[in-house]
Amino acid sequence: MTISNESRRTSGLSPEYALLGFLEQSRAHGYELHQKLLEHLGEIWHTSLSQTYNILTRLEEQGFIQGTTQEQEKRPAKRRFHLTAAGKRRLETWMTSISVCSVRAIRVEFMTRLYFLYTRNPADALEAIQAQTVSLQTHIARLKERLNNIDSGQIFNCMGMSLRIRQLEVLVESLNECKIQMSTKQ
Amino acid sequence: MTISNESRRTSGLSPEYALLGFLEQSRAHGYELHQKLLEHLGEIWHTSLSQTYNILTRLEEQGFIQGTTQEQEKRPAKRRFHLTAAGKRRLETWMTSISVCSVRAIRVEFMTRLYFLYTRNPADALEAIQAQTVSLQTHIARLKERLNNIDSGQIFNCMGMSLRIRQLEVLVESLNECKIQMSTKQ
DNA sequence: CCAATATACTCACTGAATGACTATATCTAA
DNA sequence: TTAGATATAGTCATTCAGTGAGTATATTGG
Incomplete structure (x- = not known):
């Protein structure tokens, strides 16, 4: 399971590490992360908003990030994410690979x-x-x-x-x- | 349905046209087609046998190829495919695009x-x-x-x-x- | 005050790709 | 001659990327 996860990455490219990277700079919610991706690396990743959310969901399931739901008065709830210790390790491994x-x-x-x-x-x-x-x-x-x-x-x-x-x-x-x-x- | 199928092709590359192309040369079954792909275009497509079968299944569902099952004495049945008229048109469109x-x-x-x-x-x-x-x-x-x-x-x-x-x-x-x-x- | 736009998502689906599994035939070397 | 390796011919289940449609609310401009 974990092995297939790692071996798979050779072919499948996704902006998941970019999201981890931005989350290291500061905690943020999905929409914000998507904006940052567009602004700083928009010519590199052409990813849709839904794709960003998909990745965030997966990253949380895998325990690399954690989101806290903030109810808002008259808007849908935000989920503000932050890196977990495992997420930091994952990012660091990637950064040096x-x-x-x-x-x-x-x-x-x-x-x-x-x-x-x-x-x-x-x-x-x-x-x-x-x-x-x-x-x-x-x-x-x-x-x-x-x-x-x-x-x-x-x-x-x-x-x-x-x-x-x-x-x-x-x-x-x-x-x-x-x-x-x-x-x-x- | 047809539209999404066409628009999708911009991003998704698969050796489906190669299979159609080989089938135009001569009818063949899945394993043979996979062999031809390896021999003639092996440095271009790195595709697995199962992937070849997946594509063939889809192409048949879409009516671009048609397979006839040949029972064999002491081997699993072969499915020999040939291009349909729709498949020929599809191949021709692709060839000139x-x-x-x-x-x-x-x-x-x-x-x-x-x-x-x-x-x-x-x-x-x-x-x-x-x-x-x-x-x-x-x-x-x-x-x-x-x-x-x-x-x-x-x-x-x-x-x-x-x-x-x-x-x-x-x-x-x-x-x-x-x-x-x-x-x-x- | 109405419409457009921005914010903040969820959900369902398709297709690529891999890996594990089944089953039989043929060849090869001890 | 027979056990084992290899080639033939597939099926099936699963994971991930990516898209598109849909939901819902807030803000802003005219």
Whole structure:
């Protein structure tokens, strides 16, 4: 159960860590979190309000966040969430981990991680880029080897793999540019 | 129902058209189709056998394919599928359409379309590349405009968008390389 | 004072994807 | 020759992402 939960994450990307990250900054309710997501990472996550609520519900069920219901005079009740100890640990583990080497994972998940690292301490963000770059490069090397092993008659398999490799190589370049951007902004 | 089915396809990528494409070449049963997928497009689609069966079941429910059960002496019954008229139309529509301009959609869906176009008639494949490239370029232009409109204080939104644009630009280069590859192979 | 919009959600559904399970046939090496 | 590995051919249950429709109230502008 717990295992499948962890192994699943390699493919399934969801803004759950972004929500945890914002909740670390300050407790908030669903709508607010959704607003923050839009404002700060809106070009990265295109998520609907309902999806945000879905994730919050799941995170609470799993014990990573806890909500306290506040009745309001003439409005529906708000649920103000805060991180639990387990949630903090989960966030911390994620913050110090490395993303799967897919274009999407880097553009979406890694960039999100970078955002939260950067707002805490820019130096950590630079380190993360370094680590992720190394990981990307070894992955690229593996894929290149695999490309060499494909029967060259399978030209679509070859082209597909070449395309993927090229995308990853550009990712490395882009991460380097991010590093420069972040350094000069300080 | 039909509408949601069509609109959904923008986000959800599945090898259903590849299955239709193989079924156009010759009728086949699930296991065979899965083998073909692995052999010819294995680097493009990483799909499980069960997923293949799921899709086939759905395609049959929707009336795009039809299976006839063949009892076997001492093996489980095979279901040999063939395209229906509706399925042929669906495949044809897809073959002549243009993919959504996302990295994944091009690498996966467009490459699959290209494979089937190419095995039918290489010239069609070259034309498809041309059309897809044009579409990509207008999309890139739109995104660049949007990038200019992002508050430059939102550096993560900016970086995320820049990264996406860069990926799409490389996609255009890659498609051009595919064109060259395909021309020289003839 | 009415309508539009913003706030704050809930609920039901589809589709992707995985993993566990069943069952039989064929091949292979001791 | 026979036990075990592998290939064939599926079914079934479940989890998660994501969408869309619906509910309900508060605020604001004309």
